[in-house]
Amino acid sequence: xxxxxxxxPDGPLAQKWTKYKTAVKLVNPANKKxxxxxxxxxxxxxxxxxxxLGELGYSVKNFCYQDSPRRAHSVAAQGxxxxxxxxxxxxxxxxxxxxxxxxxxxxRSREANVYRAAEVSNNVIDxxxxxxxxxxRDYGGTLDTRSFGGVQVSRTFYAKGQTGQQCxxxxxSSLNRQIKKGNVKMFPRREMLDLVVIDGKAxxxxxxxxITGAIERHGAHIVVLATGGYGTxxxxxxxxxxxxxxxxxxxxxxxxxxxxxxxxxxxxxxVPQLNEFQSKLTLMSESLRxxxxxxxxxxxxxxxxxxxxxxxxxxxxxxxxxxAFGNLVPxxxxxxxxxxxxDAGYGVGKTKLAVNLDFRDAINAQGKNSIENKYxxxxxxxxxxxxxDPYEEPMRIYPAGHYTMGGLWVDYExxxxxxxxxxxxxxxxxxxxxxxxxxxxxxxxxxxxxxVLPNTISNYLADDIRTPKISTxxxxxxxxxxxxxxxxxxxxxxxxxxxxxxxxxxxxxxxxDYVGMTRNEAGLNKALEMIRDLKEEFWKDLIIPGTADELxxxxxxxxxxxxxxxxxxxxxxxxxxxxxxxxxxFREEYQTPDGEALRNDKEFAYVAAWEYAGEGKPHILHREExxxxxxxxxxxxxx
Amino acid sequence: xxxxxxIWRQKNAGAKGNFIKYxxxxxxxxxxxxxxxxxxxxxxxxxxxxxVAFDHDCREGICGSCGxxxxxxxxxxxxAITTCHLSMRYFKDGDTIWIExxxxxxxxxxxxxxxxxxxxxKIQIAGGFISINAGxxxxxxxxxSPRKKSDKAFDSSICIGCxxxxxxxxxxxxxxxVSAKISQFALLPHxxxxxxxxxxxMVEKMDELGFGNCSNTxxxxxxxxxxxxxxxxxxLNREFYKAY
Numbered sequence: 001x002x003x004x005x006x007x008x009p010d011g012p013l014a015q016k017w018t019k020y021k022t023a024v025k026l027v028n029p030a031n032k033k034x035x036x037x038x039x040x041x042x043x044x045x046x047x048x049x050x051x052x053l054g055e056l057g058y059s060v061k062n063f064c065y066q067d068s069p070r071r072a073h074s075v076a077a078q079g080x081x082x083x084x085x086x087x088x089x090x091x092x093x094x095x096x097x098x099x100x101x102x103x104x105x106x107x108r109s110r111e112a113n114v115y116r117a118a119e120v121s122n123n124v125i126d127x128x129x130x131x132x133x134x135x136x137r138d139y140g141g142t143l144d145t146r147s148f149g150g151v152q153v154s155r156t157f158y159a160k161g162q163t164g165q166q167c168x169x170x171x172x173s174s175l176n177r178q179i180k181k182g183n184v185k186m187f188p189r190r191e192m193l194d195l196v197v198i199d200g201k202a203x204x205x206x207x208x209x210x211i212t213g214a215i216e217r218h219g220a221h222i223v224v225l226a227t228g229g230y231g232t233x234x235x236x237x238x239x240x241x242x243x244x245x246x247x248x249x250x251x252x253x254x255x256x257x258x259x260x261x262x263x264x265x266x267x268x269x270x271v272p273q274l275n276e277f278q279s280k281l282t283l284m285s286e287s288l289r290x291x292x293x294x295x296x297x298x299x300x301x302x303x304x305x306x307x308x309x310x311x312x313x314x315x316x317x318x319x320x321x322x323x324a325f326g327n328l329v330p331x332x333x334x335x336x337x338x339x340x341x342x343d344a345g346y347g348v349g350k351t352k353l354a355v356n357l358d359f360r361d362a363i364n365a366q367g368k369n370s371i372e373n374k375y376x377x378x379x380x381x382x383x384x385x386x387x388x389d390p391y392e393e394p395m396r397i398y399p400a401g402h403y404t405m406g407g408l409w410v411d412y413e414x415x416x417x418x419x420x421x422x423x424x425x426x427x428x429x430x431x432x433x434x435x436x437x438x439x440x441x442x443x444x445x446x447x448x449x450x451x452v453l454p455n456t457i458s459n460y461l462a463d464d465i466r467t468p469k470i471s472t473x474x475x476x477x478x479x480x481x482x483x484x485x486x487x488x489x490x491x492x493x494x495x496x497x498x499x500x501x502x503x504x505x506x507x508x509x510x511x512x513d514y515v516g517m518t519r520n521e522a523g524l525n526k527a528l529e530m531i532r533d534l535k536e537e538f539w540k541d542l543i544i545p546g547t548a549d550e551l552x553x554x555x556x557x558x559x560x561x562x563x564x565x566x567x568x569x570x571x572x573x574x575x576x577x578x579x580x581x582x583x584x585x586f587r588e589e590y591q592t593p594d595g596e597a598l599r600n601d602k603e604f605a606y607v608a609a610w611e612y613a614g615e616g617k618p619h620i621l622h623r624e625e626x627x628x629x630x631x632x633x634x635x636x637x638x639x
Numbered sequence: 640x641x642x643x644x645x646i647w648r649q650k651n652a653g654a655k656g657n658f659i660k661y662x663x664x665x666x667x668x669x670x671x672x673x674x675x676x677x678x679x680x681x682x683x684x685x686x687x688x689x690x691v692a693f694d695h696d697c698r699e700g701i702c703g704s705c706g707x708x709x710x711x712x713x714x715x716x717x718x719a720i721t722t723c724h725l726s727m728r729y730f731k732d733g734d735t736i737w738i739e740x741x742x743x744x745x746x747x748x749x750x751x752x753x754x755x756x757x758x759x760x761k762i763q764i765a766g767g768f769i770s771i772n773a774g775x776x777x778x779x780x781x782x783x784s785p786r787k788k789s790d791k792a793f794d795s796s797i798c799i800g801c802x803x804x805x806x807x808x809x810x811x812x813x814x815x816x817v818s819a820k821i822s823q824f825a826l827l828p829h830x831x832x833x834x835x836x837x838x839x840x841m842v843e844k845m846d847e848l849g850f851g852n853c854s855n856t857x858x859x860x861x862x863x864x865x866x867x868x869x870x871x872x873x874x875l876n877r878e879f880y881k882a883y
Binding site: 067070141162165275278384495544553554 | 673700755829
């Protein structure tokens with residue numbers, strides 16, 4: 001029996017969304033106020049959804065773990081946001097943006113969802129501009145764009161290297177307007193501990209107040225998860241250190257299928273690790289690859305300063321291997337190429353786990369001013385962290401865990417396999433396939449929140465208008481609350497010797513070494529075994545001082561790490577199952593003679609959606625076959 | 640290197656706080672300030688002691704979560720950076736470092752170095768937005784904005800809401816914070832439409848929440864990790880006069 005129904009509308013690809021919107025059931029404005037919606041997360045998708053739903057007149061409750069919704073990690077996106085405006089007259093179109101995403105995702109995403117994301121991208125830019133997001137402009141006052149990794153048109157709108165911050169503050173402002181109007185109630189410093197399911201439908205959440213430790217019940221007609229990705233499973237990543245997968249994982253254990261967990265993007269341009277206490281790896285926007293050239297010395301262990309190494313002794317390995325795209329190849333390709341050079345012994349710096357990103361030629365050609373205008377704040381940030389000046393000598397960069405294409409399985413309406421539970425933004429799986437193209441994350445998150453979800457939820461809520469306010473006195477709430485409390489108690493009572501972070505660090509190392517940029521069967525099996533042991537050690541030797549009834553950051557961390565052990569096991573099971581290389585998932589057993597990914601469309605052109613089967617039992621695999629009606633499956637070549 | 644840390648410890652909002660002395664014996668110059676505190680906390684937790692509570696998240700200087708007084712300066716002695724970007728290479732072996740929370744009446748201490756900055760959100764809720772619903776926006780290039788002005792709007796809009804300006808100000812004034820948002824919108828053509836209502840609402844809320852007035856000392860600008868300029872406050876004043 002197949003439980004996955006994608007609900008993709010019939011008809012030609014370009015008309016599906018329009019057709020869907022004309023046929024979708026609507027909710028009478030008078031009824032909207034009576035319908036309650038919980039949105040967890042306040043990034044571009046969460047704050048976008050909460051504001052748009054508030055504008056429509058629904059009663060929205062919005063949650064975040066930070067002290068303010070303005071701090072969600074969308075804030076850290078740097079390079080830009082894509083839209084198919086074709087302002088540059090360079091042949092761009094909705095179709096071309098769609099095609100680039102399908103190809104960039106290595107043909108592992110759902111055509112109809114991707115096309116819709118490309119379609120609403122233009123609405124997103126219009127909306128952000130109207131909200132006062134100060135995108136870069138040309139002298140005539142129109143919006144400027146730049147080109148970004150993996151594509152040949154210039155469609156990326158940007159606000160210096162702080163596009164994510166500016167877009168997020170735009171969302172935050174629209175959210176604030178709805179808070180003022182009373183349509184949205186904000187609950188900051190709350191962590192979702194469980195999803196409440198009543199008669200098979202999502203009807204609320206259990207949260208912990210991170211200041212008082214109080215466990216709270218919140219009911220609603222539907223629940224929207226906008227809780228981001230699980231990149232911190234590697235411990236060191238470009239994510240905020242408190243980013244976590246716990247909300248999505250709890251929903252998964254309550255019945256929401258988890259799709260393609262092994263599709264994790266490793267970003268090629270990050271500041272390398274400098275010390276053993278390092279808590280995160282800072283991203284340097286890949287827009288830098290527009291002007292920076294990536295190279296390593298041709299001679300192993302070359303001890304000369306980078307500026308003293310002459311042209312003939314430099315290996316510009318991306319330009320050499322991929323002459324058509326050069327330094328602008330997609331992230332997965334660039335990351336693996338850097339790893340290949342470092343593994344072969346050509347890396348630079350103290351650890352030899354870094355490559356050069358050099359702006360010398362760009363500064364000579366365009367002048368320092370021009371480079372400063374484009375990347376000033378990134379150069380400053382690099383100098384602040386490392387003490388080295390990129391105007392004077394090349395940056396050193398190395399890949400780091402960044403974005404998770406996998407996530408909760410959703411249908412065309414962005415609903416998970418639990419009726420009434422939706423997942424938007426990075427928390428879902430649907431638009432980026434096996435690899436995400438640069439500047440498409442902000443685009444998809446804002447599109448989901450502002451323009452897709454508000455149109456699709458009415459189809460569900462129209463049948464729910466007779467359901468009264470969900471009472472939190474229902475036994476299902478008590479049950480979920482007790483289970484959450486019991487688990488907190490269990491974590492508190494271990495009273496061992498090791499901190500949650502030290503376990504997280506060890507888990508991250510295993511994941512990076514065996515389940516990172518490249519994977520193989522033996523390594524994956526070894527990682528499974530190591531994680532099983534580590535998880536056992538965790539539940540025996542964790543220490544958390546204090547109590548659960550107060551502000552307790554160690555308890556917060558411990559809960560997240562405990563969930564990561566379980567997600568890591570599923571991630572590895574998925575990587576083992578997918579016996580092919582596609583996008584960011586590179587299985588060493590499946591590669592071409594010159595080291596490129598070898599896809600297997602015959603056997604693996606499907607979404608792997610995993611069902612939780614209970615504690616200690618293996619997950620059940622469900623396949624959503626991917627049908628490509630519009631594009632022809634091709635080998636993804638950037639040569 | 641070996642350091643002596645004097646850290647403000649306060650159990651909760653109601654409790655009386657005081658400085659507690661800690662030794663950190665294996666600090667590497669490559670650590671960030673927060674990683675140095677992580678190392679201290681690891682030791683404390685392993686001894687089943689309460690770790691030092693502080694807000695932090697992105698650790699790349701953009702979310703605005705972190706912030707503490709370090710040796711008498713918000714975000715420490717190095718200008719134009721947040722605490723998470725402060726490298727330990729700026730300190731030397733044998734140093735004593737004083738670490739305190741933001742001190743301002745509108746930012747009450749929650750625990751140790753964590754303060755309640757929800758007053759900032761309240762000011763933004765009062766008027767820090769352009770009123771437009773999703774779906775109502777005109778085509779983006781139909782709103783033309785001169786590049787120079789738009790770049791200036793950007794320079795004001797990069798405030799991260801950390802609160803260093805309030806903490807640095809002897810009057811606990813939030814004028815730099817408020818003026819940054821007022822300026823961003825005042826400099827954009829479509830932001831002018833609600834300019835009067837916005838500045839009245841935000842200033843009124845700022846006063847109501849107990850933030851002080853600006854007396855042109857300039858400590859806020861000097862300590863702002865994003866180098867938001869004092870000129871924004873002048874613009875706020877002009878906008879405020881125009882609104883009545």
